[in-house]
Amino acid sequence: GEDVEQSLFLSVREGDSSVINCTYTDSSSTYLYWYKQEPGAGLQLLTYIFSNMDMKQDQRLTVLLNKKDKHLSLRIADTQTGDSAIYFCAVLTGGGNKLTFGTGTQLKVEL
Amino acid sequence: GAGVSQTPSNKVTEKGKYVELRCDPISGHTALYWYRQSLGQGPEFLIYFQGTGAADDSGLPNDRFFAVRPEGSVSTLKIQRTERGDSAVYLCASSSGQGMEHEQYFGPGTRLTVT
Numbered sequence: 188g189e190d191v192e193q194s195l196f197l198s199v200r201e202g203d204s205s206v207i208n209c210t211y212t213d214s215s216s217t218y219l220y221w222y223k224q225e226p227g228a229g230l231q232l233l234t235y236i237f238s239n240m241d242m243k244q245d246q247r248l249t250v251l252l253n254k255k256d257k258h259l260s261l262r263i264a265d266t267q268t269g270d271s272a273i274y275f276c277a278v279l280t281g282g283g284n285k286l287t288f289g290t291g292t293q294l295k296v297e298l
Numbered sequence: 299g300a301g302v303s304q305t306p307s308n309k310v311t312e313k314g315k316y317v318e319l320r321c322d323p324i325s326g327h328t329a330l331y332w333y334r335q336s337l338g339q340g341p342e343f344l345i346y347f348q349g350t351g352a353a354d355d356s357g358l359p360n361d362r363f364f365a366v367r368p369e370g371s372v373s374t375l376k377i378q379r380t381e382r383g384d385s386a387v388y389l390c391a392s393s394s395g396q397g398m399e400h401e402q403y404f405g406p407g408t409r410l411t412v413t
Contacts, residue, residue, distance in 0.1 A: 191340070217400070218400050222404075228406065229302075229389065229404045229405055229406040229407055230341070230389065230391075230404040231404075232401060232402070232403060232404075235400075235401070275340050275341075277340075279400055282354075283400065284329075284331075284346045284353065284354055285331070285343040285346060285354065285357070286331075286333075286341070286343065286402060287343070288340030288341050288342070289340050290338070290339055290340050291339075291340050
């Protein structure tokens with residue numbers, strides 16, 4: 188089945204850019220997503236990219252997709268303390284119905 | 299409310315007992331999904347409903363787990379003879395069937411603890 192990998196931790200200073208990386212295995216994936224999870228809260232859909240695109244920008248968020256290397260990244264510009272959370276990469280699989288998630292990257296923003 | 303709601307928010311039960319977890323999707327969303335998130339892991343798919351029928355139940359771990367959606371709206375996840383390994387956060391998500399059906403919106407989850 189699909190396998191999605193992420194690094195576990197990232198620490199940045201407030202105001203810097205954060206880059207969270209993800210790799211996946213299923214080349215037939217159609218949509219790829221980034222979700223944010225804050226302590227005790229549910230998953231918040233941040234952004235997504237369709238597989239025929241290589242970049243998508245949404246305010247402070249930039250998603251880059253390299254289909255050849257099966258690599259997805261999320262860049263957060265001007266990172267704030269409120270961005271501290273766990274970020275999950277997810278890939279739409281199973282004929283377009285189910286999400287396969289990575290293990291999540293914990294982002295810590297320091298003053 | 300505007301979002302997906304789940305009840306209860308927390309459930310503690312003894313090993314061997316039966317539990318039911320409820321999900322209220324976003325109004326009008328035809329697709330509903332259940333996921334399970336263990337500590338330190340990403341959510342794992344359990345089952346997907348399109349309307350009243352389970353279109354994909356390939357993620358249910360065994361026959362102790364069952365889910366229904368009798369009227370195509372509210373869904374109940376049922377776990378029989380609970381085991382300590384069932385302890386996790388159970389997440390429900392819904393999506394629209396109208397063009398943006400790939401966007402899944404999640405509820406806050408039910409934290410199940412089996413003692």
